[in-house]
Amino acid sequence: MSSASSSRARIPVWLALAIAAAIGMMTAVQARVNGQLGVRLDDGFVAAAISFGSGLVIVVVLSVLLPSGRAGFRRLASGVRGRTIPWWMLAGGAAGALTVATQGLAVGLIGVSLFTVGVVAGQTVSGLLLDRIGFGPAGVVAVTVPRLLGGVLALAAVALALVGDGLAGVPVWMLVLPFLAGIAIAWQQATNGRLRQRVGTPLTATLVNFTGGTLILVVAAAVHVALVGPPRALPTDAWLYIGGALGVVYIFMSAAIVQYTGVLLLGLGAVVGQLVTSFVLDMAWPAPASPGLMQQLAMVVVALASVVVAAMPWRRRRR
Numbered sequence: 001m002s003s004a005s006s007s008r009a010r011i012p013v014w015l016a017l018a019i020a021a022a023i024g025m026m027t028a029v030q031a032r033v034n035g036q037l038g039v040r041l042d043d044g045f046v047a048a049a050i051s052f053g054s055g056l057v058i059v060v061v062l063s064v065l066l067p068s069g070r071a072g073f074r075r076l077a078s079g080v081r082g083r084t085i086p087w088w089m090l091a092g093g094a095a096g097a098l099t100v101a102t103q104g105l106a107v108g109l110i111g112v113s114l115f116t117v118g119v120v121a122g123q124t125v126s127g128l129l130l131d132r133i134g135f136g137p138a139g140v141v142a143v144t145v146p147r148l149l150g151g152v153l154a155l156a157a158v159a160l161a162l163v164g165d166g167l168a169g170v171p172v173w174m175l176v177l178p179f180l181a182g183i184a185i186a187w188q189q190a191t192n193g194r195l196r197q198r199v200g201t202p203l204t205a206t207l208v209n210f211t212g213g214t215l216i217l218v219v220a221a222a223v224h225v226a227l228v229g230p231p232r233a234l235p236t237d238a239w240l241y242i243g244g245a246l247g248v249v250y251i252f253m254s255a256a257i258v259q260y261t262g263v264l265l266l267g268l269g270a271v272v273g274q275l276v277t278s279f280v281l282d283m284a285w286p287a288p289a290s291p292g293l294m295q296q297l298a299m300v301v302v303a304l305a306s307v308v309v310a311a312m313p314w315r316r317r318r319r
Helices: 002-008 013-041 044-066 067-081 094-112 111-134 145-161 172-199 202-228 241-284 293-318
Strands: none
Touching: 002 172, 013 094, 013 172, 013 241, 013 293, 044 067, 044 094, 044 202, 044 241, 067 172, 067 202, 067 293, 094 111, 094 172, 094 202, 094 241, 111 145, 111 172, 111 241, 111 293, 145 241, 172 202, 202 241, 241 293
């Protein structure tokens, strides 16, 4: 417990939360990019496979070129052979695959803000539980009353998203998937943090994620194409293909920073960046079924309040 505390003390709280917010900003941009690619292809599964596949290429190249990547891969192979790295530490890619597939399937219709609020709810519930049982690399993190209140406020932001008739024509599964993706993201962040401790570098944890996620998404895309036919022609807009690169950066950063924040505060810090960026994106580029501007603003304000409430007790302990 003391080693975890000293590890977390190496960087200031404000810096850890700023990095978490940057992760959220990239997640929101990636959601819009992958969602629009899914719309242009008329196939969210193929869009997700393209996004994850491009990220895998980037991570493989970095892992080969950088000494830390090669050393991390050797430790990974040795840990798998010696069974000191259990199989579930290699399953983070499944959570990433679910998240990217959800982006490709849903964001083009419901918008980034509504997608993000659903993710917030899933991350909050999952983060509280994972911190309580000590699943993340930071060990057991106390679930205090302010943290619980922060979680309740995050769920209240989701309730605001469901007010009104704007979502009447949206399939239920499209609203449930972001919540499940949020649960998966919190688990992925904790798992990646623990894998990073075993292999010594976030780069190898990122490689594991993209390898597993790409395999899952390529199979899912192949099955979908076999059932419904091929997607539309690939669009020529270069920005539609940056989702994989964004994923590489924020998964790497998540694996590196979760030991300093715990799972819940990493998720809630990311919410700040996600919601603010999502609001700006939906304001500039509204989706067909996204909530109205004032409703989205209320969602953002309540969710941001959840972050402030949940983070305050930790700030007092650090001082």
